[in-house]
Amino acid sequence: MEEVKNRFVTIKNHINGAPNESDFEIRSETIYTESKQVVVKNMYVSVDPYQLNRMKSHSSSQAAINFSAAITLGQVIDAYGVGRVVASGRPDFTKDELVVGLLTWGEYTIVEEGRLLNKLDPMGLPLTHHVGPLGFSGLTAYGGFFQVCKPNKGEKVFVSAASGSVGSLVGQYAKIFGCHVVGCAGTQDKVNLLKEKLGFDEAFNYKDETDLKSTLKRYFPEGIDIYFDNVGGEMLEAAVANMNTFGRVAVCGVISEYTGGGRSAAPDMLTVVYNRVTIQGFLAADYLKCYGDFISTTAEHLRTGKMQALCDISHGVESVPSAFIGLFRGDNIGKKIVQLEMNE
Amino acid sequence: MEEVKNRFVTIKNHINGAPNESDFEIRSETIYTESKQVVVKNMYVSVDPYQLNRMKSHSSSQAAINFSAAITLGQVIDAYGVGRVVASGRPDFTKDELVVGLLTWGEYTIVEEGRLLNKLDPMGLPLTHHVGPLGFSGLTAYGGFFQVCKPNKGEKVFVSAASGSVGSLVGQYAKIFGCHVVGCAGTQDKVNLLKEKLGFDEAFNYKDETDLKSTLKRYFPEGIDIYFDNVGGEMLEAAVANMNTFGRVAVCGVISEYTGGGRSAAPDMLTVVYNRVTIQGFLAADYLKCYGDFISTTAEHLRTGKMQALCDISHGVESVPSAFIGLFRGDNIGKKIVQLEMNE
Incomplete structure (x- = not known):
């Protein structure tokens, strides 16, 4: 003992x-x-x-x-x-x-x-x-992006909380896969980091924006194919309003609502119907079946410098x-x- | 001419x-x-x-x-x-x-x-x-139920606007397939019709209920596996709150919002994440590929009296x-x- x-x-x-x-x-x-x-x-x-x-x-x-x-x-x-x-x-x-x-x-x-x-x-x-990146945050990003979002090359991807533990990885997976990636974050430093260090195509500070629907319309003139949602609330509504037909929203977290301060999202269901949008919640634990792939792929990307931790x-x-x-x-x-x- | x-x-x-x-x-x-x-x-x-x-x-x-x-x-x-x-x-x-x-x-x-x-x-x-039943309402019900909801036998299915053109068919497909089906409608006559003529396991008049979350908890003590949504609004929120893990919500219509009178649904995204709920909008036109199956199956059910129009x-x-x-x-x-x- x-x-x-x-x-x-x-x-x-x-x-x-x-x-x-x-x-x-x-x-x-x-x-x-x-x-x-x-x-x-x-x-x-x-x-x-x-x-x-x-x-x-x-x-x-x-x-x-x-x-x-x-x-x-x-x-x-x-x-x-x-x-x-x-x-x-x-x-x-x-x-x-x-x-x-x-x-x-x-x-x-x-x-x-x-x-x-x-x-x-x-x-x-x-x-x-x-x-x-090789822990649960990584598996969340990997399973969520590849299994829930089911990306195609060239698709337009939006990531919220993009400098966070999961978002920063999702954006990098999406870029390596061949998508066009825009992220949002809450400071200019984070925005710079997304563009300069993580290779996002575009990034913006959501706190500088007054009308998120218009903001996303500006960054996605051809619409969003995939939205990887870490925040919920108003950003989820704005993203849904800009989704393309057969667009996919992976709901990973709802940080804007965890503390009870934020307003719950009321995404426009008419857009969900007419644009055949899928909104899917998920947990990393459901994707343990791709754990081996996840580890080998991600370790390789980290080792070769394709991904930053x-x-x-x-x-x-x-x-x-x-x-x-x-x-x-x-x-x-x-x-x-x-x-x-x-x-x- | x-x-x-x-x-x-x-x-x-x-x-x-x-x-x-x-x-x-x-x-x-x-x-x-x-x-x-x-x-x-x-x-x-x-x-x-x-x-x-x-x-x-x-x-x-x-x-x-x-x-x-x-x-x-x-x-x-x-x-x-x-x-x-x-x-x-x-x-x-x-x-x-x-x-x-x-x-x-x-x-x-x-x-x-x-x-x-x-x-x-x-x-x-x-x-x-x-x-x-053999027109677009039928294809909407058939495609939506079988392709979007992807039912398993024995699953618990909830249908709103269940005496409507699409809902009445979804409930019958679900019963024939082997699901437990509860519908809601807006009059006692419709409720009786669902149970007596269409074979729904249970039905209720939503206008008699004050707390839809509790109502659905009462009708689905083991939770909802599939919600076929024709109405949106408060009913969608209540259904999401009662969804089982890996539950599916097929959003067919949002009639409560078409006239601008109803409140938009703000489904609890925390439940969507933790219970891995999928909310999917769809249009019948996407399921023309199963048109042949739809017509032959439905015509047979109507001819044999398994389904009522x-x-x-x-x-x-x-x-x-x-x-x-x-x-x-x-x-x-x-x-x-x-x-x-x-x-x-």
Whole structure:
């Protein structure tokens, strides 16, 4: 039996609007591990907007609760990440091995059997790449773009939250595939980054625009074939109004609505009918069947420099709450990751 | 050259809200036909809600105009129907033949080359069946249910405007296919008809309900797998809130919004994401590839009594405006047809 002193982030209360520092606390605990458990020292963990849905008391969506159980006050919070095994009671993991899987917003994760954990071969790439473009954000972008959007070469693609963890990858997949790609983001720096570093054909700052329908009409004079939606709300309405016949909208996230501040989208259903638009929600977990393709394709693109990984890293367990809160203010550029092991 | 005295319905002005008698007039004209034209005496013509979208001045949806050109004031209005050839300048049609295709809200149709017109074999079924369940309403129901909804046996299906021209057929296809089917309509008589004549498992009057989300939860304790949407608005929101994972919503029409009175649907996109719901607009014209299957299957069901054709017939060209206006008040039960040739 191993004794582990752990510090972790938890919520003090359920959160129904935008999250604040006061909603979180750092707790300390001593864990006495049992046989058949694997103890992982967390190195890099993912910080994602969807986690807010698990922190709500009465989720606006019953579905959210059904899919992903609500977080219990005071308990550890799951997060995807990369770590190193420090003790293992299982034959399939040994001490000092690198692993990737469902870790926690804490210094250590006690991994019970059945919990997602795999050995990690870094393939010569930085460990943060395995949390971002080769992690669940990557699979979300890959599955969402190729399986849900079903692109054809030359099609016109619009990506919202395009400098975010998923959007930045979708835009790059779409460019490599041969689509015309326009992204939007919330600062001029992000817009520049999309055009200069990620190769988007066009990008704009949605905060500078007063009439999003006209804005999209300007950027897509021939209409939008594919809209990869990370935000919902008014942008979804504006995109639907500009969709071409047989256009596809992949709904990946609804960040404008997570904090309860934004207006729900009321897309024009007459356009949906006449233009035969498909609006489809999806989760990365449904595309695990293309996991092998996803990893090999993406690792190759990263290695050859065809794709760029945007990672935005904070340091230490204490930084998790502010990293998370910042997501809803658009503070992050690319994948938000917290590095937990400082001597790495 | 043939001289035809024709009376037809037209609009005096564009219509942006609910239609009124004063928006329409009956005009008389004398047509001198040319060679290569076919003159059809209209017998039964279809009256459909979507035609209102063509009567708007500034369509709420640019898409509607793109797909289906706006109606010109004072001109004849196209409508699907059955008629008899009274003169033909084309070798492929002969006098006295029955035909089906794109006719008009008038006594005669002058058919130019390229306009949809086919010889009609009634297959021993009433001519009205060829306007309704074997016409475009039927193809809409068949294509929408089988191709868009992609049903599996045993799935739970919800149909709105279930006693309407399309809904009444969708519900019957779904029952025959082996689904559990619940419909809604706007009067108790219609509700009784759905359950007693059309074999729906359950039906309810939406006007008796105050909270549609709860109503659907009551009728679908295990959730909805397929929602065939004819109405949009609040019902679409309520259905989306009750969709099962991988549920499909086929958006066929948005009658609650055509007249500008209803509120646009703002379906909960968080449910769309977490439950991986697909919302897809469609038009019957996209499913012409399954026309042969559709006709043979449906004719067989009608002949054997497995399916019932609900037809609601008015008489004479003068009755077209009130028949059309009545669609938006829910006056019709089943397919609204105007019979134009009284001595048939």
